[in-house]
């Protein structure tokens with residue numbers, strides 16, 4: 276399958292960035308300096324000591340989303356460069372994106388009631404901790420394994436198919452936070468601090484999206500290819516398997532008011548009740564509870580339990596006392 280790709284190594288380097296500004300952080304992390312003049316991708320990459328095939332593959336993945344790169348033009352040594360890129364992007368989150376967002380969320384929350392403040396701050400803290408965990412696992416387990424592959428070794432205790440199977444999306448809670456701020460923030464935001472928070476979230480979402488695309492569309496297939504080619508290992512997934520459609524069903528429906536019964540369920544969920552407990556308490560079947568919960572998610576655009584809790588507190592569905 277030789278699908279036409281947007282960028283090639285013979286193109287002028289400047290044209291890539293002029294075509295898609297989202298490539299800027301990629302160039303930055305790959306150590307590519309600006310001021311390209313008329314030089315081609317090949318020429319600039321040669322000067323920077325990086326593989327032009329790798330760079331073009333990364334640019335195509337980011338610009339076209341889910342494109343399957345031509346793995347055969349890449350080699351084992353490229354794995355190390357991808358890991359270096361991913362490590363640097365982790366550092367950007369931990370040193371810059373998250374501290375900035377954390378700070379802005381606290382400023383925004385300062386206008387809310389004490390209970391609401393505490394809820395939104397701890398929701399964010401949980402989200403940040405879950406992403407940090409994700410990064411930590413990659414840095415401690417996945418990246419060292421990939422670097423071993425790059426050195427021509429194949430550790431027995433791990434394979435990239437494990438990573439592909441367990442690699443989770445880390446943007447669900449961020450999407451919930453986005454919905455809560457856009458739709459359900461109480462009217463106490465005099466300094467428009469929520470706009471700054473949203474800008475931060477949009478930026479982080481975009482960066483996380485690119486990060487995950489590079490992992491799923493490049494790191495996994497290339498590592499699998501090296502595992503198979505160099506070590507004769509049969510990996511379980513096929514290259515196609517990792518370009519699964521990650522586009523989520525966006526809630527196109529108008530956000531409706533929750534029914535009284537749905538509000539009861541939100542309150543119960545926020546209180547930590549299981550579907551079974553809710554069914555017993557409201558005297559309905561578990562199936563009905565599940566249906567209500569689906570409808571609530573569809574109406575509010577909020578998926579996680581912690582997100583529903585924040586919604587409930589923002590909308591005073593839960594007693595503000597304790």
Ligand SMILES: [Fe+2]
Pocket residue numbers: 409413442487490
């Ligand atoms: Fe990841």
